Amino acid sequence: xxxxxAPLSLILFSGTDDRLGAAAILATGAAAMGRPVNVFLxxxxxxxFRREKIAAWHGAAPESGPSGATLVxxxxxxxxxxxxxxxxxxIGDVKIHACALSxxxxxxxxxDLDPLVDDVEGVAAxxxxxxxxxxxxx
Amino acid sequence: xxLTDMVITKTIDARGMACPGPLMTLIGAIRAGAVGDTFAVHxxxxxxxxxxxxxxAKAKHELVEVRPQDGYxxxxxxxxx
Numbered sequence: 001x002x003x004x005x006a007p008l009s010l011i012l013f014s015g016t017d018d019r020l021g022a023a024a025i026l027a028t029g030a031a032a033m034g035r036p037v038n039v040f041l042x043x044x045x046x047x048x049f050r051r052e053k054i055a056a057w058h059g060a061a062p063e064s065g066p067s068g069a070t071l072v073x074x075x076x077x078x079x080x081x082x083x084x085x086x087x088x089x090x091i092g093d094v095k096i097h098a099c100a101l102s103x104x105x106x107x108x109x110x111x112d113l114d115p116l117v118d119d120v121e122g123v124a125a126x127x128x129x130x131x132x133x134x135x136x137x138x
Numbered sequence: 139x140x141l142t143d144m145v146i147t148k149t150i151d152a153r154g155m156a157c158p159g160p161l162m163t164l165i166g167a168i169r170a171g172a173v174g175d176t177f178a179v180h181x182x183x184x185x186x187x188x189x190x191x192x193x194x195a196k197a198k199h200e201l202v203e204v205r206p207q208d209g210y211x212x213x214x215x216x217x218x219x
Contacts, residue, residue, distance in 0.1 A: 002197050028158055029189075032165060033196055079156060087162050091169075 002034030006133035009126070010037065014138060015044025017081065018060045018072045023138045024084035031092025035133070039085075040126045041117065042099040045138075047106055049098070054082050054114045085116050095129075097121040144202070144214065147175040153210050157185035161193055168199060168217050175217045176202065182210040190215070 008030040012023050023045075027037045041049055048058050060072040088094045098113060098120045110120060148167055152160035160181035167177050179190065187204075190213045194201040202214040 025158065028162065032158065032161060032189075032193055075156070079159065091162070091165050 005033065005035040007036040007038055007130065008133055009040070009130035009135040011040045011042060011126075011135065011137045012045035013042050014061070015046075015048035015058050016061050016072075017048075017058045017076050018064060018068075019138050020045065020048060020058070021072070021076060021081040021084075024081040024088070026136070027094055028084050028088040028091075031088040031094050034092070036093040037088065037095070038126065038129045039094070039096040040099055040121070040123075041096065042102045043105075046098055046102045046108065049096075049114050049117055050108065050112050051114045052112070054116075055080060082114065082116060089116070095119075097126055099123065099126075144176060146178045146214070147171060149178045149180070151180045152186075153180050153182045155181070155183060157183045158189055159183065160186045161189045164190060164213070164215060165193070165197075168197075168215070171217050173217055173219060177215050177217070179213045179215065180207070180210050181213065186213065187211060 008026070010023055010027060012020065027039060030037050048054065057073060060069040064072060085096065096117045098117050100120050100122045103120055150163050150167060152163050155163070160179055160183050164177060164179050171177070191201055194215055199218045200216040202216055205212045
């Protein structure tokens with residue numbers, strides 16, 4: 001239906017809800033426009049995808065300040081970033097990979113992760129998926 | 139054909155929905171619909187003004203009309219294939 005485009009590869013590092021929200025918007029837009037999306041979860045972003053706490057408040061980036069944090073909290077209460085990732089997966093080719101090293105570092109097992117996460121991958125495997133198209137670090 | 143005499147298969151009231159919610163709702167409706175179905179989407183999201191035409195062109199459906207309304211826009215999209 002939609003001509004295939006170069007994939008978008010997102011490396012998510014930050015676990016704050018504003019950055020995860022912005023990343024979810026990018027993934028959704030790319031999926032809608034026919035781009036495959038590869039998401040690689042590292043560090044705090046991976047921690048935020050834990051089944052137990054994916055819906056919890058993960059704070060906002062330091063530059064947001066108290067009023068900015070309230071704004072982020074309100075927008076996330078209205079539509080959470082995890083719902084957007086689900087919508088992106090529903091309409092497009094969106095894969096979410098957990099970084100193997102971060103899994104070890106944070107002592108996370110696949111069963112601890114939200115079902116949005118497809119698999120655990122090493123960095124080289126992720127890079128081999130991301131040979132075409134831009135790589136964005138968020 | 140104008141907005142008033144067109145046969146609309148389904149009207150989607152996405153007013154108040156944040157970007158890219160209206161587009162996502164339209165994509166879902168188009169997928170579930172039949173070829174020739176015509177959808178009206180009411181959206182107050184500013185992003186829809188660029189996103190719905192961009193997606194419609196990319197997905198090769200037909201953007202029949204964009205009508206500015208009071209505080210929102212109505213997008214008429216026909217499922218072309």
